[in-house]
Amino acid sequence: MVEATLALAVMGVLLGCGLGLAARKFAVTDENPLIKEVGDLLPGSQCGQCGFPGCGAAAVAMVEGTASVTCCPPGGVALAEKLAEILGVSVDTSQMAAPLMAKVVGSECIGCTRCYRACPTDAIVGASGQIHVVLEDACTGCGKCRDACPEDCVLMVPQEQTLDTWRWDKPAAA
Numbered sequence: 001m002v003e004a005t006l007a008l009a010v011m012g013v014l015l016g017c018g019l020g021l022a023a024r025k026f027a028v029t030d031e032n033p034l035i036k037e038v039g040d041l042l043p044g045s046q047c048g049q050c051g052f053p054g055c056g057a058a059a060v061a062m063v064e065g066t067a068s069v070t071c072c073p074p075g076g077v078a079l080a081e082k083l084a085e086i087l088g089v090s091v092d093t094s095q096m097a098a099p100l101m102a103k104v105v106g107s108e109c110i111g112c113t114r115c116y117r118a119c120p121t122d123a124i125v126g127a128s129g130q131i132h133v134v135l136e137d138a139c140t141g142c143g144k145c146r147d148a149c150p151e152d153c154v155l156m157v158p159q160e161q162t163l164d165t166w167r168w169d170k171p172a173a174a
Helices: 002-025 033-041 055-064 076-087 114-118 144-148
Strands: 100-104 154-158
Touching (some): 144 154
């Protein structure tokens, strides 16, 4: 009795592993691997600033050529250049505006938490009745917090330049 149970358990494990390996080896996917690569580069915040319902739809449109590689404002110039290199297209980043970031004016904030609840990336920190602060690394500049604020104390300001975002105005002259 024990031997039969053990034999069935071993057969089940071996057949399960075999089916798992076969599913991976013979998997059929319709998705273009380039779409996954482009989607992985996008911020993934689903902010909608590009005009698409999410980063996945934007990645598909960029690969198909129906959207520009400069359509993602949170990604900025650095992302546009990476996407252009991957997709093999030329890009003019001289007309791109600097990515925006939310900033809470502390003297006007009443701590209503409406901006906190509207933020899709949880970039705003604060509590009810307290002044709120924006985490720069998490903010995508979507403006939903500004729209939700009843006191108009949320401003959209250009992000500070870092080594990744700084661009020389005249690279061709060099």
